[in-house]
Amino acid sequence: MKKILIFPAGTEIAFEIHHALRYSKFVELYGGGSVRDHGEMLFKNCLEDIPYVGRPGFVEKLNQVTDKLGIDYIYPAHDSACLSLIQEQERLHARVVSSPLETVEICRSKNATYRHLEGADYLPRFYSGAEEVESYPVFVKPSVGQGAQGARRVDDRAHLEELLASGREYAVCEYLPGREVSVDCFTDRHGVLRFVSPRSRDRIKAGIAVRSRFLPRDEGIERIARDLNSRFVFNGAWFFQLKEDGNGEYKLMEVSPRIAGTSGLTRNRGVNLPLLTLYNMWGYDVDIIDNGGQLLLDRAFISRFESDISYDKVYVDFDDSLIVKGQVNLSLIAFLYQARNQGKSVYMLTKHRGDIRQELERYNIAPGLFTRIIHLENSESKVPYIEPGSIFIDDSFAERKRIREACGIPVFDLDMVESLLDWRA
Numbered sequence: 253m254k255k256i257l258i259f260p261a262g263t264e265i266a267f268e269i270h271h272a273l274r275y276s277k278f279v280e281l282y283g284g285g286s287v288r289d290h291g292e293m294l295f296k297n298c299l300e301d302i303p304y305v306g307r308p309g310f311v312e313k314l315n316q317v318t319d320k321l322g323i324d325y326i327y328p329a330h331d332s333a334c335l336s337l338i339q340e341q342e343r344l345h346a347r348v349v350s351s352p353l354e355t356v357e358i359c360r361s362k363n364a365t366y367r368h369l370e371g372a373d374y375l376p377r378f379y380s381g382a383e384e385v386e387s388y389p390v391f392v393k394p395s396v397g398q399g400a401q402g403a404r405r406v407d408d409r410a411h412l413e414e415l416l417a418s419g420r421e422y423a424v425c426e427y428l429p430g431r432e433v434s435v436d437c438f439t440d441r442h443g444v445l446r447f448v449s450p451r452s453r454d455r456i457k458a459g460i461a462v463r464s465r466f467l468p469r470d471e472g473i474e475r476i477a478r479d480l481n482s483r484f485v486f487n488g489a490w491f492f493q494l495k496e497d498g499n500g501e502y503k504l505m506e507v508s509p510r511i512a513g514t515s516g517l518t519r520n521r522g523v524n525l526p527l528l529t530l531y532n533m534w535g536y537d538v539d540i541i542d543n544g545g546q547l548l549l550d551r552a553f554i555s556r557f558e559s560d561i562s563y564d565k566v567y568v569d570f571d572d573s574l575i576v577k578g579q580v581n582l583s584l585i586a587f588l589y590q591a592r593n594q595g596k597s598v599y600m601l602t603k604h605r606g607d608i609r610q611e612l613e614r615y616n617i618a619p620g621l622f623t624r625i626i627h628l629e630n631s632e633s634k635v636p637y638i639e640p641g642s643i644f645i646d647d648s649f650a651e652r653k654r655i656r657e658a659c660g661i662p663v664f665d666l667d668m669v670e671s672l673l674d675w676r677a
Contacts, residue, residue, distance in 0.1 A: 253277070254324040254530075257317070257346065259284040259333055261291025261298055264460055264513035266329035270294050272511075272519055272526035274677035279530070281677055282321060284314075293556035296676040297321075305336035311343050318346040325349050325533065327526070334510050335360045349533055351487045351509035358484070359507045362423035363395045369483060369504070374476045374494075376503040378425040382412045391428060395421040403459075428503055430496020433467060436518045437477055438525055438540070439486040441532045447540055448477045449518050453493075455550075461514045463550045466521070472502060480507060488529030491515070517549040557671040561662050565642040566591050567634075570602035570611070572647045573666060580615050583669050584645065588621060590674060597623040601637060601644075603630050635659060645669065 256273065258266045261283030267290075273279050283295030284302050292298040299317060303310040317323065327349045328334035337348045338356050350356060358364045366378045379385050392415055393403040405427060406412045415422055431452070438447040450473050455463035473494065480492060484507070491512040493505040515525050522543040531538050568574060568588065574581055588598050600622045602608055608627050612619055619625060626637050634651065635658045638644065644655045645664045652663040664672070 253280055254534075255280045255282065255322055256325050256327050256349075256530075257282045257284050257321070257323045258291075258295070258327045258329050259302070259314075259337075260330055261285045261295055262287070262289030263329045265511055266291060267294065268513050268516050268519075269327055269329060269511055269526045270677065271516060272524050273530075276527060282323065284317065290556070293558065294675055294677065298676075305333050310336075311340050315343075315345045318344070325530070328510065331360060331508065331510065347533065349488070349529060351490065352485050355484045355486060355509050359509050361395050361421075362393060362397075362506055363421065365504075365507055366423065366425075369480075372479060372483075372504070374479075374502060374504050376425040376428060376497065376505075378423065380424075382409050382416060382424075385409065385412065385424070388412075389427040390424055391426065392422050392424050395423045426497070426503075428495040428497050428505075430498070430500060432493060432495045432505070433473070433502070434461060434464070434491055434493050434512060434514065435473055435477060436489070436491050436512060436515050436523075436525060437481070437486075438489055438523070438528055439481055440538060441487070441535065442537075443481075443485065445478060445481040446538075447523060447542075448474050449523070449542075451514070451517055462552065463548070464514050464517050465548045466517070466546055476502065476504065484509070488532045489515070489525035514549065517547055520549075521545065521547055555670070556673075556675055559671060561643065563596070563641055563643045563662070565597045565599065565639060567599045567601045567638055567642055567644045569646040569648070569651070570600055570604050570608065573645060574600075574617070575611075575615060576647075576666070580617065581666065583673070584666065585617070587669050587672050590672075592621065594674075599623055599637075600625045601628070601634050602626070603628045603632070605630070643672075 256279050258269050262285050273281055281295060283291040283298040285291050285300050286302055286304045288300050302313055323346045326337055326346050328337050334350055335356050338350045338353050341348050358368050366375060369375055389405050389407045392406050433450050433452055435448060435450045440446050450467040450470060451464045452467055453461040453464060486509055489511050490509045492507040494502040495505050497503050511526050518525060522541045528538055574584055591598050604611060608625060609619055638659050643662045643664060646652055647666055656663045
């Protein structure tokens with residue numbers, strides 16, 4: 253089993269790598285970062301005292317961490333981290349999961365990418381200064397950046413000259429009014445392009461595609477992918493973004509030699525790009541299974557919680573709690589299995605009218621999930637059965653109020669169970 257440090261652990265890219273690798277029997281995951289962020293909600297082992305990339309002591313601290321934990325590989329989860337880590341590979345004590353340095357350096361800069369690909373027919377017209385621009389609008393984006401951060405349409409020369417004089421390097425190209433697509437790719441360890449999958453960017457938030465679906469196979473897109481693969485040396489997963497010009501022809505926006513945050517769409521059709529990239533690093537030849545068909549990915553903010561509530565026993569109701577509207581309550585059943593995985597005791601405390609074991613069988617819930625099933629008469633109180641160090645879950649406010657007042661333990665309605673789920677791996 254290889255130990256993998258994902259750094260930084262709080263990016264959307266890191267979350268996708270985590271989701272892709274968390275169930276693999278071949279890896280043990282660690283998260284690393286410079287601040288407390290959402291990474292600590294996903295990684296059981298999450299370190300937050302690593303300096304920012306490029307800061308004094310960054311390499312030394314990272315080596316201390318990797319030596320202490322026995323980390324085998326560092327998986328970059330941000331464009332700047334990828335560049336800095338591969339630049340420092342000779343000084344690092346763990347291998348960086350990355351394409352070669354030259355590829356990463358060129359792709360980190362839009363202007364360097366355009367220069368490297370000069371002459372390719374899929375490049376938009378790009379300009380080195382305002383004096384070269386023949387007509388407006390133009391599209392302006394920081395040469396070094398990610399997502400759509402800092403990108404804008406510029407409609408006149410005065411505004412363009414103001415931006416170019418700001419001291420920040422910008423890439424300036426023709427304005428492309430059409431739809432934008434991302435293309436997930438995989439190049440195996442022999443340099444062979446094995447996978448090309450275009451997907452839409454239907455809705456974008458903070459530069460990230462938060463609504464995406466697969467697009468039909470397109471020979472024009474595949475031709476661009478093959479040409480890019482011939483001009484760069486890629487190792488594993490990479491992606492590029494295209495946008496249609498006024499004639500509906502795709503033009504290149506950028507190339508990135510890393511995992512795309514929205515490539516979870518591709519993963520859920522069978523192509524686990526983060527894991528395939530590790531196989532490349534390990535020297536394995538791979539096969540790819542693509543289930544085909546259509547999927548739609550849509551994401552929004554998700555809440556995960558950290559609680560200081562301590563308990564070793566769980567008491568849970570059955571009617572309208574574990575079973576709601578004739579169906580198993582999926583979040584609650586997941587929590588009960590989580591509790592058992594953590595070595596906690598789970599007690600069913602129910603006043604169900606009828607044979608409770610027969611009901612459990614009806615819903616395919618194993619009685620063995622519960623440490624004990626306590627079946628009460630309707631007139632009985634649940635209070636005497638509850639021991640200290642417990643939590644109580646019941647849809648009934650009256651029951652929760654009674655238990656809270658009599659036993660002094662935390663009580664949870666069904667909508668509160670999400671705060672008990674532990675997503676860390």
